[in-house]
Amino acid sequence: MSSGSAIRGSRVGSSPMRPDERSEPAPRREVTYFCAAGHASQIRFAADAPAPETWDCPRCGQPAGLDGENPPGRLRAEPYKSHLAYVKERRSDEDAAKILAEALAKVRQRRGE
Structure with a gap:
C-alpha cells in the first residue's frame, strides 16, 4: 500500500540533496553596490555577465551604485x-x-x- 507521497524517498521538510561530486558550480563573481543610506551589498553575478550600473539596495530599497564615494541619490516618493x-x-x-x-x-x- 502506498504512503501517499508522490515522490518516493522524500519527506516533508527534507533538505535538498548535495550537489553531485562530478559537477562544479558555475563561476561567479561578487560585485559591491553602495546606496545613499551607507549600505554596502555584495551581489553575485555569473563571471561572464556584465554587472548593471545600479541595483536596488536589499536593505532599504533605494538605488545603489558601484561607486562607494558617490552613490546614487534617493528616490523621490x-x-x-x-x-x-x-x-x-x-x-x-x-x-x-x-x-x-x-x-x-x-x-x-x-x-x-
Whole structure:
C-alpha cells in the first residue's frame, strides 16, 4: 500500500540533496553596490555577465551604485494620485463639461425627460 507521497524517498521538510561530486558550480563573481543610506551589498553575478550600473539596495530599497564615494541619490516618493487626478491631467475643464453634458443628456433621455 502506498504512503501517499508522490515522490518516493522524500519527506516533508527534507533538505535538498548535495550537489553531485562530478559537477562544479558555475563561476561567479561578487560585485559591491553602495546606496545613499551607507549600505554596502555584495551581489553575485555569473563571471561572464556584465554587472548593471545600479541595483536596488536589499536593505532599504533605494538605488545603489558601484561607486562607494558617490552613490546614487534617493528616490523621490511620488504622492498617491487618485483616478480623478489622472483624469484631470488628461482632460481640460472644457472637455469635462462636454462629457458631463453628454452623459446627463443620455440619462435624461432614458428617463423620458
